[in-house]
Amino acid sequence: MSALAIELTGINKNFGNVCANKDVSLKVESGTIHGIIGENGAGKSTLMSILYGFYQADSGTISVQDKSMQIQNAHDAIDAGIGMVHQHFMLVDTFTVLENVVLGTETGYSLKKSLEASALELQRLEKEYHLEVGIDSVINTLPVGLQQRVEILKALYRGADILILDEPTGVLTPQEADHLFRVLSELREQGKTVILITHKLREIMAITDNVSVMRQGEMVAHLKTAETNQEELAELMVGRKVLLQVDKAPAKPGKPVLTVEHLDFTDDSGVHRVKDVSFNVRSGEIVGIAGVSGNGQSELLAAITGIQPLQKGQLKINSETIRPDMRADAADMRRFGMAHVPEDRQRMGLVTSFSAQENSILGYHNDPAYNGLFEMDRDAILSTCQHGMEHYDVRPNNLNLRASLFSGGNQQKLVVARELERDPELLVIGQPTRGVDIGAIEFIHRQIIAMRDAGKAVLLVSVELDEILSLSDRILVMFAGQIMGEVQASSANERDIGLLMAGISKEAHERNSSKYPGCHTGHNHQSFTRFFGFRNCNLGTGRRSVVCFKNHALWCFRI
Amino acid sequence: MLYGAFGYDEGLGYTLYYTTNFIFTGLAFAVGFHCGLFNIGAEGQAYIGGLGVGLVCLWLESWPLWLVFPLAILASIVLGGLWGAIPGYLKAKRGSHEVVTTIMFNFIASVVMVNLLSHVLKPPQEMSPESREFSEGVWVPQMHEIFEWFGIEITQTPLNGTFFFALICLFLVWRFIWYTRWGYELRTVGTNETASVYAGISVSKNIIIAMVIGGGLAGFVGINEIMGSSHRLMLNFQAGIGFTGIAVSLIGRNHPLGILLAALLFGILYQGGAELSFEVQAIDRHMVVLIQGLVILFAGALENLFRPQIEQFVKRLAT
Numbered sequence A: 001m002s003a004l005a006i007e008l009t010g011i012n013k014n015f016g017n018v019c020a021n022k023d024v025s026l027k028v029e030s031g032t033i034h035g036i037i038g039e040n041g042a043g044k045s046t047l048m049s050i051l052y053g054f055y056q057a058d059s060g061t062i063s064v065q066d067k068s069m070q071i072q073n074a075h076d077a078i079d080a081g082i083g084m085v086h087q088h089f090m091l092v093d094t095f096t097v098l099e100n101v102v103l104g105t106e107t108g109y110s111l112k113k114s115l116e117a118s119a120l121e122l123q124r125l126e127k128e129y130h131l132e133v134g135i136d137s138v139i140n141t142l143p144v145g146l147q148q149r150v151e152i153l154k155a156l157y158r159g160a161d162i163l164i165l166d167e168p169t170g171v172l173t174p175q176e177a178d179h180l181f182r183v184l185s186e187l188r189e190q191g192k193t194v195i196l197i198t199h200k201l202r203e204i205m206a207i208t209d210n211v212s213v214m215r216q217g218e219m220v221a222h223l224k225t226a227e228t229n230q231e232e233l234a235e236l237m238v239g240r241k242v243l244l245q246v247d248k249a250p251a252k253p254g255k256p257v258l259t260v261e262h263l264d265f266t267d268d269s270g271v272h273r274v275k276d277v278s279f280n281v282r283s284g285e286i287v288g289i290a291g292v293s294g295n296g297q298s299e300l301l302a303a304i305t306g307i308q309p310l311q312k313g314q315l316k317i318n319s320e321t322i323r324p325d326m327r328a329d330a331a332d333m334r335r336f337g338m339a340h341v342p343e344d345r346q347r348m349g350l351v352t353s354f355s356a357q358e359n360s361i362l363g364y365h366n367d368p369a370y371n372g373l374f375e376m377d378r379d380a381i382l383s384t385c386q387h388g389m390e391h392y393d394v395r396p397n398n399l400n401l402r403a404s405l406f407s408g409g410n411q412q413k414l415v416v417a418r419e420l421e422r423d424p425e426l427l428v429i430g431q432p433t434r435g436v437d438i439g440a441i442e443f444i445h446r447q448i449i450a451m452r453d454a455g456k457a458v459l460l461v462s463v464e465l466d467e468i469l470s471l472s473d474r475i476l477v478m479f480a481g482q483i484m485g486e487v488q489a490s491s492a493n494e495r496d497i498g499l500l501m502a503g504i505s506k507e508a509h510e511r512n513s514s515k516y517p518g519c520h521t522g523h524n525h526q527s528f529t530r531f532f533g534f535r536n537c538n539l540g541t542g543r544r545s546v547v548c549f550k551n552h553a554l555w556c557f558r559i
Numbered sequence B: 001m002l003y004g005a006f007g008y009d010e011g012l013g014y015t016l017y018y019t020t021n022f023i024f025t026g027l028a029f030a031v032g033f034h035c036g037l038f039n040i041g042a043e044g045q046a047y048i049g050g051l052g053v054g055l056v057c058l059w060l061e062s063w064p065l066w067l068v069f070p071l072a073i074l075a076s077i078v079l080g081g082l083w084g085a086i087p088g089y090l091k092a093k094r095g096s097h098e099v100v101t102t103i104m105f106n107f108i109a110s111v112v113m114v115n116l117l118s119h120v121l122k123p124p125q126e127m128s129p130e131s132r133e134f135s136e137g138v139w140v141p142q143m144h145e146i147f148e149w150f151g152i153e154i155t156q157t158p159l160n161g162t163f164f165f166a167l168i169c170l171f172l173v174w175r176f177i178w179y180t181r182w183g184y185e186l187r188t189v190g191t192n193e194t195a196s197v198y199a200g201i202s203v204s205k206n207i208i209i210a211m212v213i214g215g216g217l218a219g220f221v222g223i224n225e226i227m228g229s230s231h232r233l234m235l236n237f238q239a240g241i242g243f244t245g246i247a248v249s250l251i252g253r254n255h256p257l258g259i260l261l262a263a264l265l266f267g268i269l270y271q272g273g274a275e276l277s278f279e280v281q282a283i284d285r286h287m288v289v290l291i292q293g294l295v296i297l298f299a300g301a302l303e304n305l306f307r308p309q310i311e312q313f314v315k316r317l318a319t
Helices: A044-051 A074-079 A097-102 A111-128 A144-157 A174-189 A201-207 A230-238 A297-305 A330-335 A345-349 A378-391 A408-420 A438-453 A465-471 A494-501 A506-515 A525-531 B002-007 B009-034 B042-059 B065-094 B098-120 B143-149 B162-179 B181-191 B193-198 B203-219 B221-230 B241-251 B256-279 B285-318
Strands: A004-015 A018-029 A033-038 A059-064 A067-069 A082-085 A162-166 A193-198 A210-215 A218-224 A256-266 A272-282 A286-290 A312-317 A320-322 A338-341 A426-430 A457-461 A474-479 A482-488 A545-550 A553-558
Touching (some): A004 A044, A018 A044, A033 A044, A097 A111, A230 A438, A272 A457, A272 A482, A286 A465, A330 A338, A408 A426, A438 A457, A438 A465, B009 B042, B009 B162, B042 B065, B042 B203, B162 B256, B181 B203, B193 B203
Parallel strands (some): A082 A162
Antiparallel strands (some): A004 A018, A545 A553
């Protein structure tokens, strides 16, 4: 066994009566990528926050590079050579990369001097670890993948030998994630230690050397990644056998329930978000919309469900036709037989300061079943909520608990229960399992399949490709507001969809492949410059495509 | 101070009389607050609502009280509500911030009233800018009169039947906000606008409704002041009550029961303070205001200071 980069022994941490970490021990070998996996609320983030000095452990010892030490705050952690890349980036959007990296480490009176000194150092780091970003780019012009690199650079600039990444791939496309993993391997080769916190089993298998599994605040296993598999890890995480693959019979689609025709949407700031989208969803099938987040799925969802007024195009739900001049809102859509599980349960699906029972009628509060002449019928609301919570196994089973006090998975179950219990003709569901733990994911997936088998139409929007692949019968891929293509789930593979998600049509790729066998295809000029991390590069005009070599692979871009 | 407020029945009468006003403006603020609005226009809404009350009383002097009273209520709802509805509309449809618009409407109300009182409503031979006194038939019975019906004698104070109406309003607002679907919509809009759009609840409709209800409630100050006590329309009868309502509502945690208690506290401060500066020469009016300020500060600030202890105490009682 090589030297230990980090050793935690007997860490305990309580928040009030809640035990977040219970006698946790962890050994991370130097120069390895170590995965920490567990469900939401298993205590991974708390543990890392203790290591990074945000919290103090109630008891237990920390030693870094074989030296026992007290980490009181983030400064101590940085001094000890620990760097952290947060799930939500801590960057100033309007600053350049250089300014962001220097922020907090300026020396002397003149900012200019410290910037100049840092610029050299930063360029060296960029080269050494293949983390090219362009130090003068302004953060908000960079795609997320590159912003993440800036975070990594920031940590390295502060002299980190141990890098903690908290759920780093949540915001990335599969391709960007792959690239991140290449960067991480590079870091490992350079002798850095990486701790990767995630709940995605695939990533653990793909990149880590060792993996530690946490469950309910306890460390349940330390394993060598090579000696384990996804099923074993999932079982350790949840504490029981979990079906990772969704079992489902072939779909029996009937007549179209939802038809979307030439839907167009421009947002308040004038950005054309959805461009002429048409498709339909038939009864008894699940149509999945895949795409990297921010490619118009949210806006499409908002327009279909009446959150945003329809601007152009029309919808047909069963026999109802909805045109922009009808100004149909979400209540109208519900009346037409649509149920909607929104992407963001905290902001949209629930009023988190309301109790569970008040939330159980959100959107249906005008239903005569819940109302008397003046006052609402409390008993009817109670029984609806009680029934939903029992059926969907919401824990704790407390009708009067505020929604914000349920865990993410249980909040989602509350929303799903409310919408599915109404037995709608059409279910529109966005990110059904975002931030939901594996046990609840399995449950929610089964409910969605059950809806389909009962002959309902389901429209599923998710940025989790795995989820789309395992649930959908047909898959539509969105890129830059357009539907790039449709794939039958039975014949789909992750690679094809990944290409569509990056905006590359199948035909373009086939054309390129015939010319340059084995090459990858990039989307266009913008994605080319983005891909190579520099902006405003002029590739000249007159040529139709550019071929280049990067990361040991041949790439083809249309320009 | 406490003696001044409670010690003798005249003091108590004044205390409850002030309390009545604060209940109305406190509720006016609370209803807006539950809809996510910061309605600081209760002042103007009370003023204009009072105008409505005054006009009804002047026009329908000869009608019996049981007819005039509901009409006066209606008039104060319509005018006070209108005064709330305009900023509400501007907020809902134009996005103008209600703090700015309602405070502007306070000024507009004040100018409108000065004009009306000094040019239109003032009897020609009078010097002071007030309307003539209403005929006794439309006065809300004073508390001492009500008690006389039951054969109990108490000192005459401005306290009048409106106090009971205020208590009814407290109860109705409580039921409205927490037990009806309209209250449910209002609170949804107030706590989470995105969720209300998701639920198909119209944000702008509810903002306007909340402002109308708030304006109407503020307008009831006019019933207490104009119809119950001064029996004529005059300048600045609402002086400061609207603004105090904000403090009343906030200290009362925007809950009707809390508002009742907070309104009582402010009633005590007003009456007791007046008594104090009257009785004790060394304490002048400014000192009283200072004392009131300190009480408000501590009542507001201590809420969070003692909260953990009180919560634990309640928990211990429960187990």
